[in-house]
């Protein structure tokens with residue numbers, strides 16, 4: 001059977017990318033990684049991809065800090081199409097995608113967020129949760145829509161926050177969960193084992 005082809009966009013160290021690479025190798029995800037693209041030339045994620053013989057591209061993001069310039073966005077789309085990517089996974093990609101991009105891949109872009117959405121959207125979510133004093137936080141994989149961290153939730157998992165935790169300890173604990181649930185969400189997509197009703201992603 002033809003495998004789902006995923007494209008991963010990452011800006012940094014790429015530990016989620018690594019977990020996805022490992023889980024495709026272990027057969028926990030029925031998909032192959034068509035390419036990895038970064039907006040940072042020196043992202044460790046690109047090195048991880050090259051080491052795994054996955055096409056790795058740095059594509060210039062433009063002059064804005066929080067999104068891709070339109071002409072650069074077009075280059076990203078061109079590259080994803082060249083590699084026949086069917087599902088895009090944002091894994092620590094630090095830029096917001098615009099509606100033209102979202103229209104091309106509507107319902108086929110996922111993101112991972114290190115908190116239980118809709119709480120603690122945006123940057124430094126683990127620290128936000130820690131400072132707020134919540135007793136439970138976690139991680140969320142969701143589809144990407146026009147908002148920031150607002151799309152339909154695919155998988156969520158919780159961790160408890162202990163009295164003697166530090167923000168770093170919490171971040172590490174959440175990261176372990178991220179590495180599991182991103183692969184679970186991708187596999188759900190690969191098997192087509194869900195339907196979306198309104199905001200709800202229902203497992204079949």
Ligand code: GRF
Pocket residue numbers: 010012013014015016017091092093112113114175178
């Ligand atoms: C993760 O915490 C992810 O939830 C957030 O950015 C971080 C990326 O880490 N969106 P890594 O590059 O996958 O190690």
